[in-house]
Amino acid sequence: MxxxxxxxxxxxxxxxxxxxxxxPDRYSYSYDASFxxxxxxxxxxxxxxxxxxxxxxxxxxxxxxxxxxxxxTSLSGGPLPVEGGMVLDMSRxxxxxxxxxxxxxAIVSPGVxxxxxxxxxxxxxxxxxxxxSSSHVSTIGGNLMExxxxxxxxxYGTTKEYVIGLEVVTxxxxxxxxxxxxxxxxxxxxxxxxxxxxxxxxxIITEAILRLIPKPQARxxxxxxxxxxxxxxxxxxxxxxxxxxxxxxxLMDNACIRSVEHYSPCGLPIDAEALIIIExxxxxxxxxxxxxxxxxxxxxxxxxxxxxxxNEAERQEIWKARKMVSPAITQMGPTKISEDATVPRxxxxxxxxxxxxxxxxxxxxxxxxxxxxxxxxxxxxxTDKRNIEEMKRAEDAVSEIFEAAVSLGGTLSGEHGxxxxxxxxxxxxxxxxxxxxxxKIKQAWDPNNILNPGKIFPKPGQTKVVLTE
Numbered sequence: 001m002x003x004x005x006x007x008x009x010x011x012x013x014x015x016x017x018x019x020x021x022x023x024p025d026r027y028s029y030s031y032d033a034s035f036x037x038x039x040x041x042x043x044x045x046x047x048x049x050x051x052x053x054x055x056x057x058x059x060x061x062x063x064x065x066x067x068x069x070x071x072x073t074s075l076s077g078g079p080l081p082v083e084g085g086m087v088l089d090m091s092r093x094x095x096x097x098x099x100x101x102x103x104x105x106a107i108v109s110p111g112v113x114x115x116x117x118x119x120x121x122x123x124x125x126x127x128x129x130x131x132x133s134s135s136h137v138s139t140i141g142g143n144l145m146e147x148x149x150x151x152x153x154x155x156y157g158t159t160k161e162y163v164i165g166l167e168v169v170t171x172x173x174x175x176x177x178x179x180x181x182x183x184x185x186x187x188x189x190x191x192x193x194x195x196x197x198x199x200x201x202x203x204i205i206t207e208a209i210l211r212l213i214p215k216p217q218a219r220x221x222x223x224x225x226x227x228x229x230x231x232x233x234x235x236x237x238x239x240x241x242x243x244x245x246x247x248x249x250x251l252m253d254n255a256c257i258r259s260v261e262h263y264s265p266c267g268l269p270i271d272a273e274a275l276i277i278i279e280x281x282x283x284x285x286x287x288x289x290x291x292x293x294x295x296x297x298x299x300x301x302x303x304x305x306x307x308x309x310x311n312e313a314e315r316q317e318i319w320k321a322r323k324m325v326s327p328a329i330t331q332m333g334p335t336k337i338s339e340d341a342t343v344p345r346x347x348x349x350x351x352x353x354x355x356x357x358x359x360x361x362x363x364x365x366x367x368x369x370x371x372x373x374x375x376x377x378x379x380x381x382x383t384d385k386r387n388i389e390e391m392k393r394a395e396d397a398v399s400e401i402f403e404a405a406v407s408l409g410g411t412l413s414g415e416h417g418x419x420x421x422x423x424x425x426x427x428x429x430x431x432x433x434x435x436x437x438x439x440k441i442k443q444a445w446d447p448n449n450i451l452n453p454g455k456i457f458p459k460p461g462q463t464k465v466v467l468t469e
Contacts, residue, residue, distance in 0.1 A: 002041040006062055010044065013054045018045040018092075029087045032072040032079050034421055035337075035467060040067065040081040045089040049167060049175050049206035052088065056204070057173035059086060059450045066450050068200045070110065070142030073134040075338045076419030078146060078199055082454035090141055093206060099124055103181060105164075106210040110141025117210070127215040129156035132415070133326065141205050146417040147197030151248035151279075151322075154373040156213075158415065160196045165209035168195055171202065171446035181209055194441075199417050200452035202445050216281035219247065220291040221315045222308045224298040225272035229253055229356070229368075232274035233349035235301035236372050239278070240345055242297060244290050249373025250277040255332075256325045256369045263328035266321040269305065276372065277322055279315075325369045332365060333382040337394055337467070341405035342414035343375040354404040355379050362397040364390070376414035391467050399464050402428065423458045424465055 010019060020026065020043035031037045041064075046052045059066040065085030072079050081087050094111030101124050106117055114135040121128045131150035132138055138148070144166075149158035165179035179185055179192040195203050226232040236249055252260070252275045257268050268275065276298070280290040295306045309315040330336055343351045352368070355377070359366040370378030379401055381394050402412055402425045412422045412429050427435050439457060442449075 002064075006058070006064070007042070009058055010042065010055070013051055013058070014044055014046065018047070019043075020045075029069065029072075029089070030081070032074045032077065033338075034075050034077045034080070034419065036077060036080055036082070036420065038081045039084065040087040041084050043087045043089055045092050047092050049169055052169045052204055052206060053173045053175050055086065055088065056169055056171065056450070060172060060448050063448055064450060065453050067452055068141075068145075068204045070139035070145075071113075071134075071137055073138045073142065074146065074417065074419060075340075076146070076413070076417040076421045077455065078142070078417055078419045078452075080420060080454075082420060085450075088204070090139070090204075093141075094139075096207060099126065099212070100181075101126065104212045104214075105181060106212055108140050108208050108210060110139060110144070110205050110208070112140050114138055114140050114143055121212050122215060125215050126212040128162065128210060128212055130159045130162060133323065140208065140210075144196050144205055144208055145198065145200050147415070149371075149376075149415045151250055151371055153371060153376065153415070154249055155245050155247045155281075160193055162211045163192055163196050163208055164211050166192050166195055166205055167207035168203040168205055171448075171451040175206070179209065183211060197417070199419060199455050201442055201455055202451070204451070216247070218284040218287045219279055219281035219315075220287050220308065221277065221279045221318050222291060222295055222298075222306055223318045223321075224276050224278070224295070224303040224306045225269045226274045226276070226298075226301075226303055227272065228302065229274045229352050230349050231302040232276050233352045233372070235298045235303065236276060236348055237345060238297050238301060239294055240373065242293065244280065244293060246278050246290075246294070246373060247281040248277070248279045249371070250322050251275070251369055251372035251377065252277075252322065252325060253368040255365070255367040256329060259328035259332060259367070260321055260324045263331055264320075264324050266317060266324070268321055272304065275321075277318055322369075329367055329380060329382055332367075333384050335383045335385040335391075337381040337383065337398065338416065339379050339381075339398060339401055340370070340376060340414045340416045341379070341401050341410060341412060342377070343405050343408045343410035345373070345375050347408040347410065348372060348375055348377070350408055351375070351377060351404060351410070354408075355401070358397050358400050358404070361400075362393045364393060364397055366397065371414070374414070375410065385467070395465055395467050398467075399425075418456045420455060421465055423456055424462045426456065426458055
């Protein structure tokens with residue numbers, strides 16, 4: 001428990017009603033959407049950058065771990081208070097959501113829900129492309145820290161491409177601004193890009209300036225079914241090498257299709273081994289031409305059916321099927337291990353083959369869906385953490401998934417972040433020196449290691465994820 005004199009100093013900064021010490025309250029902040037449960041000593045809901053600055057200085061004074069937390073939708077352990085200490089609930093910092101139409105910008109507080117930015121931008125004919133599946137519940141601050149994306153990352157890139165300025169509380173409690181309101185900015189080191197994706201280890205974002213783009217005039221969507229998973233992978237690579245860059249290309253394997261149909265029937269072909277959803281956007285004439293070409297290329301690669309949405313209602317129906325995958329597959333078992341290892345586009349069919357072999361080798365309920373167009377597949381293992389023997393198989397399977405991705409020239413994470421889940425594999429991808437360079441940055445910025453400790457960097461001797469107690 002936290003010492004009384006430290007709590008007395010916290011009370012000088014934050015009113016009593018925004019300090020949570022009761023056990024049930026602290027348990028509410030002990031988990032996220034990933035694995036593990038860690039009890040913080042105190043939960044604090046700051047109101048602004050000044051209060052956060054004072055709390056960070058206090059944490060440095062007493063060497064107290066400090067964990068910023070958004071909506072806790074993290075799939076990699078981002079906000080987990082693994083060393084106890086203070087959790088900062090950032091939900092009160094949600095007052096600013098300004099769309100600057102003239103400069104094509106949004107100025108936002110970190111606690112703003114991402115879907116609200118989409119809505120406000122679209123009301124004035126603008127577009128904020130990063131679209132994580134959790135956007136209706138996740139906060140922009142969490143998206144910035146994890147460098148989140150979603151289906152539209154294929155054409156439009158990830159969150160970092162749209163952040164041009166930040167207000168940040170540093171790990172020693174200073175308030176700084178990085179970047180600004182100009183799209184071009186080459187003054188000094190690019191601290192904005194360093195902080196975006198740093199998973200709360202290099203600073204706490206208190207305001208962000210986001211770049212918006214004009215909303216595409218038109219979009220068309222198709223759903224193609226394949227009897228072979230590998231054939232869907234070849235269709236994806238053929239389309240991408242044909243000169244078409246779709247806004248999104250999503251994949252669902254047979255287990256996903258069956259789960260969705262059982263959970264919320266959408267009329268999907270349950271015998272298909274794979275479905276791909278393709279959406280193109282842009283000028284109306286180009287869109288018409290491209291969707292026809294995409295359909296033809298799918299058929300060339302062996303698609304057994306191709307359906308192009310004829311109106312917005314049909315388009316929404318196709319996307320509903322994809323959005324239902326996560327809730328649907330949780331009906332298959334109480335424990336869902338969500339991974340997002342990513343490979344170069346040309347290696348998509350090879351990665352699909354490797355995943356099938358891993359599923360067979362470990363006899364696990366491994367389902368595959370995700371953003372296939374940019375190689376960001378989402379292998380999910382559905383299991384039950386009470387079944388220790390199966391969880392040990394899942395641990396080994398996760399290791400092999402990461403090894404497969406890296407050996408194919410890919411990466412541990414396309415969008416979920418490293419957190420606690422992927423830390424043991426960092427050296428495998430970055431090498432000893434690459435990882436050491438990152439550690440040096442962390443040590444220089446955060447000499448007392450108080451900001452989100454226990455994330456990204458593996459503990460000494462830790463070489464694989466441990467999912468069992």
